[in-house]
Amino acid sequence: MEAMEIRDLSSENLFYVARCTHEKEDEETTWAAQVRGVWLTSLMVKGLRGKVAYKGDNPVGFIQYLPIEHSPIDVVGQDLTVIPCLVSTVKGQGHGRALIQAAEEDARRTSRGIVIPAFDHDFWFMPASYFQRLGYQEADRQKTYVILWKAFAPVDPPFIMGRNYQFVSEPGKVVVDLFWNRWCKTSIIEAQRVRGVCVEYGDHVLLKEYDASQRATLERYGINRALFFNGKSRFWGHEAPKEGIREEIEKALAII
Template structure:
């Protein structure tokens, strides 16, 4: 097993794990451009490789420049920790997380933080609690802010006020997205097509700065889907699943 640090000098050689089989796709190219800028702000990406094959990765950066719905100083914020299915249970995730924690301590940070969720697309907190993290805040529908503190300095905090910020997108289906994940590009097309099939107005808003991610309409920061001013989901989904979600949402808000 080997941990490889991905940076601007070798990202074209190793890729960044996600969608590595489609380097010419729009989503991949947008993520690559996003990474290139974030490396300048202190982003780190480590990939675990075993038997010549990438098995997973961790992406993290200084809290001052993080792309989640939190604010804080002198912390490291993990954006993603992902191990592919067959690689689970082999210690890859623990190795990546411990490398991140060791790096944070070497940088004299006050700790490491992460936004988790019991729903899909974000990591669940259970794994991290075994590695010294503790939950310090929660936000609907299923988000938690967890931290591993090294000292007594104040930890990061959720930027609450999600519902108020969501109200600014009061008409139709609105997708707010950053280029932090290469899968968002295809997801946007799915939401756009579903809106057209329903006759619902569709709006796409691009997030170009970490401050906009930190103060978005959900703690995820980089992807929000809103229907008539309220959060519908924070993650990509199939068109079939989306239509079911739209049916439930519209029924619940009928007459409001």
């Protein structure tokens, strides 16, 4: 069995991390990975770091982390490091645990603790139960969305931002409020699909975009990803399908 090796995030493995778990290579996913890669690179000067797990020459997982003041996650705190995502494509071989340990060792030098956005679900992405087994404790929650943390030194616990969204109508139009971010590849894809579909309806649709990758925007609204059609939220659990976006616009147009 090939030994596992943990390497730093670098130009050598940046596209692997930017691509996330999407193996499909088509124009849409490749473009989104490039957008995500540019964002990751821009944040390196602000303290973004990462680790990539290898088996031989093959990457099999990654973790990325950054100071909370530059985080794209809707959580508030000080002197903390945020882990937006941990990915391991090979299960049951300790890659995730090794990546977490490497991130913790690194974060101890620059912060007083780690914050992890997680979920109470059985899906593979950021399950709260996994991190709790590694010693992380609940700091705050909204339904199944859980903020976990582990303190290395005395520090106040983090908490979820309050939402500050108010729908503003436009006479005779469907208003689409798009909150998106560059840290999640599916959000990048979703945003581009929403733009394209809204153009199809011309002056009947007003698209308002909010780039929650910008910390100031995130702090103002407390939303890192959402899609509203005339004030009504719609979430598919993955990147919104074009047909679904059209359906929501058509329903809103029918009652104007």
